[in-house]
Structures are given as structure tokens and as C-alpha cells.
Amino acid sequence: MGIIPDGNRRWARRAGLPKEDGYAHGLAPGSLLLHLARDAGIQEITYYGFTTDNCRRPPEQVKAFSEACVEAVGIIASEPVSLLVVGDKDSPTFPKELLPYTTRTDLNGGGIRVNFLVDYGWEWDLAGLKAPGNNRKKICDELRSCDISRVDLVIRWGGMRRLSGFLPVQSVYADFFVVDRMWPDLQADDFFQALRWYQKQDVTLGG
Template sequence: MRIPKHIGVIPDGNRRWAIERNLSKEEGYNYGVDPGIELIRICKKLGIEELTFYGFTMDNTRRTSEQRKAFTSACIQAGYGAINEGSNFLVVGDTKSPMFPDELMPYTSRKSFGSRNITVNLLVNYGWQWDLKGLKNPENENKKSSTKKDIISSLKSKDISRIDLIIRWGGRRRLSGFLPVQSVYSDFYVVDDYWPDFKSKHLYEALKWYDKQDITLGG
């Protein structure tokens, strides 16, 4: 089976999962931490080199203060979980905003922990406009044309590689601004179950589907 080098993860459905269980929306986020850690463990065993998790976006911070606190806490726990599992760990997001948690600030440059046989990226207080802001740099605009290398080097997320496969839990069929440059040729797989209901079979089914895709990168 052909295994993707880099998988992007959109862990959606936490709030809907909570509502169906008569919980408050914010309670759903905490139940999304352990699935992320389990996914890291499985991917390490399979030899997948890189994982990028969609934590929360700048748009998400418009939600209620209770929800903001809950998903921020969940992202902090998830980050520590990735560190404890052993990884090359990086957090990418707007650190100049008060919405960025201080606890994750030390990891905005990549750090290596433990066995380090997997790279894990976590998007926190991320926005696609923020990520692409460097493309508006006058130095770039004065060029007749920007090369692929120029574009990538201008990204706030430049230390995250191209994504082979994106898996979105929760049934939605949209990218929601997830790393627009790195995902330009990604295959996109949707799991209808909510993220807190993660099962290993979700990943294996996605990998079986991916193995059948014709990967041409436009060629």
C-alpha cells in the first residue's frame, strides 16, 4: 500500500458530538484530545512522516468566551500530548494576538522530543489570510513573476511541507481555510463520524482510498 508522507487532519464535530449527548458545546473539545494522541501513535507505527492538525482559527475566536477557553485548553493539551509521544513539534499561528496561548509560545520554532520519528504541526490561532500576508510584500510585487520557492518562503507556515492527504472528520465537505498552499494538490477524504468518535478504522479506510487515487500533481 502506498502511504502518504504527510497527512492533514481537520478534527471537526466536537460541538455537535457534545450536543447529541446533552452536554454544552464547549465540553466537546476536551473529548477531542485523546483521539489526536492515538492518531499520532498509529501514524508513527505506519511510518507516516508528518501530521498537521487544525487546532483553531482566527475565525473560531469569535465564538463565546466559554468555547474559546475550551478549545484553547484542548489545543494546549494536544500539544503536550504530541511532545510526550516524541515528535518534531511545531505550532503555527498568529503569536501577536492575545488569542495565542502563552503555553505554546516556546514551540513556535520546531523542537525535537523523544524518538522524533514523526513531525507534528499544530495550527493555533491560524488564518489563511495571515498565512499568505507575505505575498503582498512589495519586494515580491516588484518581481515579474514569483517562483514556487518565492511563494513558499513568504508563507508564515513555510516550515510545513506539502500535504498528500487531508482527512476531515465530522462530515463537512470543505477545507475551511486549511493551509491553502500546502493543500493545493492534496487528496481530500471525509469521515462522517465526529472527531471525538475517532476509530483507527477511519484512518485505515482513508489510506485504502488514498492508495487507489491517481497522484499526478497536475502532470
């Protein structure tokens, strides 16, 4: 399962707050969603933290979403999870506090696989691929996100209908569910509606 937690800035603007204040309000929804996914038997979940393109935003916003990602990973790390942070750790905007998690680590006895994309870019992810002609397994092995499994379902909050570069290889056959509600306003039923919808899809993986 892939999670695109969009709408933080729009939520803040509607609440009469500076745009950068919206990111901190996305922490509780992320924690709730992790518990819901684990209870539902989801084996792996990937959160979209921030992208290399996001780093072109005003400095106060970059600082705010970077700090929110560090805090979010800290919350996840307190749970029984198998945690991996994926992103360009050589970038100056990659939070150094997250470097210990760039190798998958079982925490608190291990559990659901949780991936967190930080300073992630699809071009960066694909940069390790070699010339065409490799078989599919080899291509997947060469991805910088190679330790993230194929995604069955992507859920995006905030109403936008786009992947925004989210794991293009792993999401190639993913079904896509959009929640119009902003991410900070997440409700548990958003998750359950997405699961019910997915269970009705004809999943063929191209076959």
C-alpha cells in the same frame, strides 16, 4: 497528512452536554491518531487546532478549545516528535503556553514531524507573500507556514466537505477524504480507510 478534527460541538450537543465540553473529548482521538500515523510510516502530520475565525465564538467555547489545544500539544510533546506550532503568536487569543513550540523542536529524540495550527488564518499565512512573479519555491519560502511540507492527503472528521482555510498553499494538490463520524468518536479504521482510499487515487500533481 492534514487532519481537520471537526464535530466536537455537535458531538457534545448529541451527548446532552454544553457545546464547549466537546473539545476535551477530542484529546484521546488525537493521541491515537498520532500513534497510528507513526506506525504507518507517515512522515509528517498537521492538526488543525483552531482558527482566527473560530475566536468569534462565545467566550466559553474559545476558552475551551484553547485549553484543549494546550493540553493536546502537551501530550504530543511527550512523544518522540519534531514539533512545530504555527499561528498568529501576536494575537491575544494565542495561548502563551505554546510560544516555546513556535520554533520547530525535536523532542524525546525526535521523530515524525508534527505540526499544530493554533490561532491560524489563511490570510495571516499568506500576508508575507510579495508581488506576483515569484517562482514557486520563493512563494513557499515566504509563507508564514513555510516549515510545513506539501500535504498529500487531508482527512476531515464530522462530515463537512470543506477545507475551512486549512493550509491553502500546501493543500493545493491534496486529496480530500471525509469521515462522517464526529471527531470524538474517531475509530482506528477511519484512518485505515482513508489510507486505503488514497492508495487508489491517481496522484498526478497536475502533471
